[in-house]
Amino acid sequence: MLVGNGYGKSAVRLVTVRRGPEIHELKDVTVAIRLEGDFETAYTEGDNSRVLPTDTMKNTVYALAADHPLEDIESFGLLLTDHFFRDQVASARVELTEHLWDRLHPHAFRRAGGERRTAVVTRTRDGARVTAGIADLVVMKTAKSAFEGFPRDRYTTLAETSDRLLATSVTAEWTYGRLDIPFNDRWSEVRHRLLEVFVDHDSRSVQQTLYAMGAAALETADVEEIRLVMPNIHHIPVDLTRFGLENRNEVFVATSEPYGLIEATLRRG
Amino acid sequence: MLVGNGYGKSAVRLVTVRRGPEIHELKDVTVAIRLEGDFETAYTEGDNSRVLPTDTMKNTVYALAADHPLEDIESFGLLLTDHFFRDQVASARVELTEHLWDRLHPHAFRRAGGERRTAVVTRTRDGARVTAGIADLVVMKTAKSAFEGFPRDRYTTLAETSDRLLATSVTAEWTYGRLDIPFNDRWSEVRHRLLEVFVDHDSRSVQQTLYAMGAAALETADVEEIRLVMPNIHHIPVDLTRFGLENRNEVFVATSEPYGLIEATLRRG
């Protein structure tokens, strides 16, 4: 018995250049489209008569980008879900990942690095829902981070610390209560608040800092809910006493595994 | 307002060797632990008194592996969730990924490649639930795959084809109705059924083949539900007419992006 299904196209790579008289605007986006709905006979009988090819979905991304200047990924996602929500489709979901470029010159750019801007737009009979986000914003603070007062059991060997490095790769996703808003401004404001609190917060744990960041983000207009995922990327002080040296909290091993993983969802009010 | 939270340790890398008189048994597993429950004051007040360190979770994985020979990842996951489900924990979830090795010799092994065996064990007040799985089992068939009869709109350029390459990276996750079963046998049987149908099926679409594979897997004892995710990894016939040559369906460009993504969940009965 088929109890759920979905299909679509992933990793559609779109770059647009808007050529103004003075400067060029560059957008670099990866798009994924996913449709759910009444496609059951495609699965059970091999009936393709309702299965819009995923190749057509790809073409549609490029065709709509030609007709509608890409101002922000949220609006482009709304345009795409609008297009795909028809006939037997119960839910059209578009995920957009924007690869950020810094401007070097009116016609030249430098790839900004690991951080990406994300959006998920979902349209059902109940309307559209927009989630904006940030992925892989890697930050570190070298002061004001402690982890003390935790419980110990027979397997606990971790030392308490009042001054550790705190590094994380922030992934944030937040939902807007309205759709007619300046998406670029809102995104920049949420990002600014997240960074500001990360930097300033006197952290007793990743959990506490995450919560403070989320609470600050919720003060941005139209943001109703935010989910934050913050891995704890450990930097372990090297035991230099083995070499007759002292580690004045200055020399660390950066580790990639294992890592702590902390997440929470906060809602306004 | 905190409406959800979870934390744990990810990417704990465990290798065990059981040294029998004749042969050695090797297990190579990556473990992730995630706890949910009443941790609210850690977020809101920086109170760590209930926050078992993720470092302790890591130690626990190694300590329990020393005491309990690792026969299958499902049982080890049950052991771990049993350990972590206590006090303020409402849900203990353990994800295990087994990196497979082929035996070369009683004491030597070759890494089997991309395919991995997976398990997710979740324990709440209602008991434990075991999901087993396969990830990244990449397969291709060079016959008995078509895609025809699909709808066309103004953006459709795809040609119908009665004989294409069908390649995918199978990810499957299925749930057992009981916990006292031979997990290794069940896993092997599901895997065997999935491959058998993939090979034999006269495919009108990825959807149809996925459904047939899932239906076959559900015939395995104790399997109640299965979710399959099968990207369509496109191999595009090269247009050789531009060079005065014919392509007898023999020369293809392998592409990594974009790709179709098909998924469905089937339940027994």
Next chain:
Amino acid sequence: MLVGNGYGKSAVRLVTVRRGPEIHELKDVTVAIRLEGDFETAYTEGDNSRVLPTDTMKNTVYALAADHPLEDIESFGLLLTDHFFRDQVASARVELTEHLWDRLHPHAFRRAGGERRTAVVTRTRDGARVTAGIADLVVMKTAKSAFEGFPRDRYTTLAETSDRLLATSVTAEWTYGRLDIPFNDRWSEVRHRLLEVFVDHDSRSVQQTLYAMGAAALETADVEEIRLVMPNIHHIPVDLTRFGLENRNEVFVATSEPYGLIEATLRRG
């Protein structure tokens, strides 16, 4: 002053299917082409009149694959260098990486995993040279590996061990003295010898095992020289005494960094 230059096309993804009456033969290859020669004015003056577009190189790979059944990557590399070695080209170099598939059925295959077969063919005025190879063949032995008797200085903390896990990802490249040989047979024989020695060798160090493997490979007909690169992928015994437990050399942390890196080149005679 320009003292060296080269250009070409990388990551050309070619899949061919030879459709016999009974079974299909699948080849999955990534090709890179690199030309050196008298291209100086392209660099210094922007004169493109001698610069065969890399797009044409890509097309050529597909066109030649259509005309010549791909039996082994070495022969296909010779065909390609033959084609590109002309006019102002002083050196045509083709690198080929074959992604291996195991046969499931006359028309179906399973991706074999991380291990790949490689070849580099270089053609200059002095003729062609063929190097065959293996990349990322990951193997582990759980017995007959020690590391003792090494020098110690003030920074040495490593314990001597008479029984450790030895894991590595073998990369091998060997050169043939002739070009009219059965490349598939030779490749299989070298691979067999490398694995056989890895398994059987009573290892005092990665260096010693690497040397023994190389020496065995050189016994294969037509192999003149072999280079082996074998990272030491460390598996560290967990100190379980902290938990009141004993580690009977059974529980290990698999680590990805840092890793030892051992390499050597052996020549026949």
Next chain:
Amino acid sequence: MLVGNGYGKSAVRLVTVRRGPEIHELKDVTVAIRLEGDFETAYTEGDNSRVLPTDTMKNTVYALAADHPLEDIESFGLLLTDHFFRDQVASARVELTEHLWDRLHPHAFRRAGGERRTAVVTRTRDGARVTAGIADLVVMKTAKSAFEGFPRDRYTTLAETSDRLLATSVTAEWTYGRLDIPFNDRWSEVRHRLLEVFVDHDSRSVQQTLYAMGAAALETADVEEIRLVMPNIHHIPVDLTRFGLENRNEVFVATSEPYGLIEATLRRG
């Protein structure tokens, strides 16, 4: 017969924090060490008496970092090669990759992204040699890039273009003629010159732009030679006429494979 050998430790992950009264200085470096020399009996006889463990090399990196503030990776590489060049070592080579962080605050940082700073220091009996570099600096220009006037053969299908996107991931390595120089200043100046020319150059080909960038870099004091590797990351205009639309050079498919690969070495004088 052993005709070459080397061994060492790779992927040593070092982070240092220098805690000034006002601000913290962060360095995040990956180090690889490689020794060549008279290690033959280790290979042929399993004699480890001269084989300094790679684990000791790793410890040495942390110990020396504790004693010597890490000002620039070139100086730290010189310190390390100085340490390891002794006894039977004929060549000590240290590769350093610095992961760049932007400052957010006196005690907080943001990972700068894909671009990295690199250095290779090699010490032999003839003294030390320092190569500095940049890896994966991804840049794009949306004007002043053409590719025309190239030769055509039967496999050429590429259209000439007077206005294309030019995107590349610059890898540069340059050698200094002296060792007593301000490495940070030199590095910044070379990087500035490379970017400046990339942006301003009226490009007829990647080759020509690469050459102009290299020539500019060679004007930096003490730079004797520079090697540049610049993949041509293709952005292909979408044929929108199939959908009754026009592409005003504004909508592109970003591709990851295949890619052109252009490289050259320039020497001063």
